[in-house]
Amino acid sequence: MDIFTAILLLFLLAAVAPFINASFPRISGWILSLPPIGIFLWLLSLVQGVSQGEIHAFAIEWLPALGINLMFRLDGLSLLFALLVTGIGGLIMIYAGYYMRSYQKTNRFFGYLVFFMASMLGLVAANDWISLFMFWELTSLSSFLLIGFKHEKEAARKAALQALLITGLGGLALLAGLILMSLPYQSFAFDAVFSNPDLFTQSPLFIPATVLLLIGAFTKSAIFPFHFWLPGAMQAPSPVSAYLHSATMVKAGIYLIARLHPVMEDQAFWTYSLSLFGAFTMFVGAWFAVSQQDIKKILAYTTVSALGTLVLLIGTSTAYSVTAALVFLLVHAFYKATLFMMAGNIEKKTSTRDIRLLGGLSHFMPIAALISMLALLSMSGIPPMLGFIGKELMYEAKLNAPKAGNFILLMGFLANAFTVFVSARIAFDVFYGKCKWPGQLPKEPALSLSTGPAVLVIISLLFGVFPNSAAVLLEPALKSILPAQTLIHLKLWHGFNEILLLSALTVLLGAVLFAFRTKVIAMVGLLNGKYFNLKLSERFFLGIDLFIRLTKKKTTFIQHGYHRFYLMTILITASVLLFLSIFKLSFPLAEQLELNSWTIILLAAAVLIMVGAIATVVAQSRLVALVSTGISGIGITVIFVLFSGVDCAITMIMVETLTIVIGAMVVYHLPKYLSFSNKFARWRDMSIALLFGVVMGTLAFLSANKKPMEKVSDYYLENSLSKGYGENVVNVILVDFRALDTLGEIIVLGLAAIGIVALLTLNKTKSKN
């Protein structure tokens, strides 16, 4: 087994998942969880080796001519993410198998979900930028399909479109950034950049490339100001929110930043941008979570906050902060996936997610309440959960931050207190207090719905009590981000110090806020309405509408539907471009015209052609016009004869005759020849036509006697008799050397004949409008 096989296997599974679900609807979740869990176990078996510095690489040629290959690798960082993707993915499958039963058309849902899993695994295991980008886009695509799964709802369609456009535009920025970054190396492999980062960081493209890369990462990971698509994405069914929009896909931006960090860790622009946007998002997300009433929206905003925290911690770039980031990555994935699944369970059992309508659920679902409580403890950073260790490390990192430490510490402190506040709200207002829910009393969720959350919470608890068991996983990941540093020793108890004091103060502030929750929520709501009413999502859609209107205007302007104006555009453009390319050429002097018999014949032909052309234009009768066209054709036939084009002349004269005959038959049925255009239009068209004619005539004159086809022609001349056994070289070309072309020509004629028969004989449409 290698990583490429694993990814392929998951893509295959995505293709068959709908059929599995259709055939075994009751146990499809359990069946579909087996492959990811199998891959998870296989990945787990690699942990020991990877922690000793092994890197599992795999490459196959894809577009070797462009230096693009499908390359994969498993180092510490990739392995950590891959374990999260497959492990949580397996649990989500079990959960979704039961959860989605109340939905329609779930077969495709499982296809999308496994497809996402495969793409995400590919993303974190890629070893070159193009592969990474491809899988990155595939995750955006599957996210779109999953958010819009309830496509009958307009809100779901809008949210899906918004997420797709934002992550899709970010994806384009990412592609541009990756190409700019890879330009100096002439290679898209990770190793090219990693082995010589200076070549990129010293190049003039560094700043633009970094901005583009950051836009890519920030859109994907819902970092301010692109954060607003994530709360919208809560339209997706809960398994999707738990999997894509908390534990995995939104971490893709974090993964990218972590991946790029060793290249740019010394660049102030990089670390400052990360710290600034990270800190701000951390605060903004937590702030907006405070006044939400929908459990999933609360969780979504705290996810935004958590993603900001991760960006900030990586940007701080110390051994402490990156250790904290890695621990927090695990912590957050565990508790957030749990809580999203629980939110789904609550919605399933009570058919609401509004925190104001819920209460006292612990009486009805004690196990679910216990699981949620433990997850919320982890979210608030209270021992003995892993979340506590995560928060301790974060405070440690922020205290020791090399730049703007106090500001970051203050932001972090407030964000954490808000998180404690919303955790307490969910804990007490949903599971305790009075049962405000009026309908049928809720029951404990089914086993399949509780398995995933329970497993995640137990892992979180175990890691909390035995934190160093996570070290074997995190140490190699840290080495991938900060090659020169080592992991900070993880322990639950740090002793009495300022960090513990900060932790205690955080919880205290959260508790105080909770005690006055009605007032706090009202105040925050008021402030949000008055001062922070960003309405980014609405503005985004206004922008889209504006764009569509502009496009429509532009389209009706350019695509007006009048063939003449299209033709005018084409003729004028062609004339001007041709003129620009030929006017610099030197003109050969016209040769002296000797008046011999040949010249007289040529002049006679010229007169025929001219008379025919002019008569066609000025003719008042369609028959005259048709015959005049034929006269021009005869003139051309004469020229063909004169200059040795015997076969052309014979064909031309036959074709001309036939055309005129058919034309005469047709025009007989047509109405009187009318003149539609006014004088202005005629003069305008005539000038355009003359311009075109002059340019084409000049072009013809300049190209006279240039024989680009000489070599080819010589071959035909020399071999026509010996190989084709024919004296007429033109004929031999047509029926022998290029016989297949002639066959094609015959087919075209045959098709035209069939078309003519069809036009003449098929029934006419009854209704005339």
Next chain:
Amino acid sequence: MNLIIAVLIGLLYATGAYLLLRRSIVKLVLGILFLSYATNLLLFFTGGLSLMSPAFDDGSYPDLSQLSDPLPQALILTAIVIGFGLAAFSMVLIYRFFKETGTVDLDELSDNKK
């Protein structure tokens, strides 16, 4: 001689373009015919003009390169025949077009008109 042919080519192109720009569908088709005349002549012209020396090789010719260039002629032959298919089809199309719509004015077809 070159100049005369070049002028003729220009004239044929101009006539074709002018007819294409008319609103009448009959003129449009005649315009297409003129454009194909012009293009055939242009192609013929680029092969070089050689008086009365068609590309016939009975084995007695000492210098084959004195013969006229056969390749453009072969191409033109194909073009003439295809052009005939096009002309015949479009003429019948006009006929059917008029039978169905009752007009020969192309602008009547446009959605933007009304």
